[in-house]
Amino acid sequence: MDIPRDTKSNKNRRWLYLGGGVTAVVVITVALGRLGPAAPSVDKATTYTDVVRRGEMVRRVRGPGTLVSEQIRWIAALTAGRVERKLLDPGAEVDSGTVLLILSNPDVEIQALEAQRQLTAAQAQLADLKTNLENQRLSQEGLVVTVRSQYREAMRSVANSVELAEKGLISEIELQNARDKAEEFEQRLDIERRRLAVMENAVDSQLTVQRAQVERLRSIAEFQERRVGSMRVVAGVEGVLADLPLEEGQWVAPGANLARVVKPGRLKAQLRIPETQARDVAIGQLALIDTRSDTILGRVTRIDPAVQNGTVTVDVRLEGPLPKEARPDLSVDGTIEIERLEDVLYVGRPAYGQANSTVGLFKIVEGGDAAVRVNVRLGRSSVNTIEVLSGLQVADAVILSDMSAWDAHDRVRLR
Numbered sequence: 001m002d003i004p005r006d007t008k009s010n011k012n013r014r015w016l017y018l019g020g021g022v023t024a025v026v027v028i029t030v031a032l033g034r035l036g037p038a039a040p041s042v043d044k045a046t047t048y049t050d051v052v053r054r055g056e057m058v059r060r061v062r063g064p065g066t067l068v069s070e071q072i073r074w075i076a077a078l079t080a081g082r083v084e085r086k087l088l089d090p091g092a093e094v095d096s097g098t099v100l101l102i103l104s105n106p107d108v109e110i111q112a113l114e115a116q117r118q119l120t121a122a123q124a125q126l127a128d129l130k131t132n133l134e135n136q137r138l139s140q141e142g143l144v145v146t147v148r149s150q151y152r153e154a155m156r157s158v159a160n161s162v163e164l165a166e167k168g169l170i171s172e173i174e175l176q177n178a179r180d181k182a183e184e185f186e187q188r189l190d191i192e193r194r195r196l197a198v199m200e201n202a203v204d205s206q207l208t209v210q211r212a213q214v215e216r217l218r219s220i221a222e223f224q225e226r227r228v229g230s231m232r233v234v235a236g237v238e239g240v241l242a243d244l245p246l247e248e249g250q251w252v253a254p255g256a257n258l259a260r261v262v263k264p265g266r267l268k269a270q271l272r273i274p275e276t277q278a279r280d281v282a283i284g285q286l287a288l289i290d291t292r293s294d295t296i297l298g299r300v301t302r303i304d305p306a307v308q309n310g311t312v313t314v315d316v317r318l319e320g321p322l323p324k325e326a327r328p329d330l331s332v333d334g335t336i337e338i339e340r341l342e343d344v345l346y347v348g349r350p351a352y353g354q355a356n357s358t359v360g361l362f363k364i365v366e367g368g369d370a371a372v373r374v375n376v377r378l379g380r381s382s383v384n385t386i387e388v389l390s391g392l393q394v395a396d397a398v399i400l401s402d403m404s405a406w407d408a409h410d411r412v413r414l415r
Helices: 007-035 106-166 172-230
Strands: 049-051 053-069 072-076 081-086 099-104 232-234 239-243 257-262 267-274 286-290 295-303 311-318 331-348 358-365 370-381 385-390 397-399 411-414
Touching: 049 331, 053 311, 099 257, 106 172, 172 232, 267 286, 267 295, 267 331, 286 311, 311 331
Parallel strands: none
Antiparallel strands: 049 397, 053 267, 053 331, 072 257, 081 099, 099 232, 239 257, 267 311, 286 295, 286 331, 295 311, 331 385, 358 370, 358 397, 370 385, 370 411
16 A cells, blocks of 8 residues: 655755754864864984083083193294205204205305405405504604604703803804704604504504404304205204105205294194184183093183184193194094073073074973974073073973974974
8 A cells, every 4th residue: 555755844854954064164164164174293313402401500601622732842044045945844843953954055055155255355354454554553653753762862962962052162143043943843743653553543443444344244254154055954942853845956045944843741722613602701611622542631721812704713731631642733623611600590502593682492281292482582502502591481491493494383292
């Protein structure tokens, strides 16, 4: 038997289902629009994190450097020359008389011979001058003796003429002639004596001038001899030959550095500190020198006033015992202790965190499953740590590695 269907009831039910579906689609669409984009995922294994701590923070600066000798002797060429023989190689132990190189220069040897010839000629001239002046002085002394004898004879003649004149045996004119003769010899004697005195004074001045000429030429000859002798290049000090960048046949100019000798027992470290950090370095600060296999204590002794290639050279005197591998030109790393900050909030230094700046760091939340960006104000910095002024609390964990790839996001998921 046929049962009639209720078609009107089925139509109402269909329209009810259709309206409910449309309403559900609208509600879901609105909800998804309000949720926003999903947080990106970051692999925990690729991040480096640290925990904020409170306590003492030691400020340090670090820079690479080398060990250099405190006593370095550069050996320079006194004259130009060609390298005839190279007797030693770098690393050899030398003393003050060890010959390193032998140079040659015929012009220098000729100049030395010419200087010696001029000196010999000047010495001969001095000897001739002495002889001539002495002969002249003796001749003048003989002339003085002769005139004195003539004067005395004239005085005796005057005395005799006076007696004869008193007896009327000679005329008055003859007496006056005798007196004039005696006066003439007296004046001549005075003149010759003064001439002798002038000659004796002139002897000293002429000899002094010629002796000065001889000494000047002797100095020139000695200098030329030193130039010839300098072509046998010696170490001059005891130590280790650190550098000898010459080969046989090379030509060297005057003043060129030929070799470098160092004393390996007295070393210091020369560190290259970045100029942005060097302003806090001061003389006397404690330093630690890392030789890759050992560490040496030291103190800052000198700070170069000039900046070269963005760094400042700092000299550190080594105070601890030197390890066996310590030698000149050894590459080292140095850490200088600037100051100790008591009771401050600090954390490991982030990848892009600079001192006295505000940066955005990701703080780990939800038990380590997510991280949110927070603004952190940083203070004074050290090699591996930096002071936190605001934005974080003790025990907060933050990501220190480079998160620049997620600059457009304020939240990330950690997986």
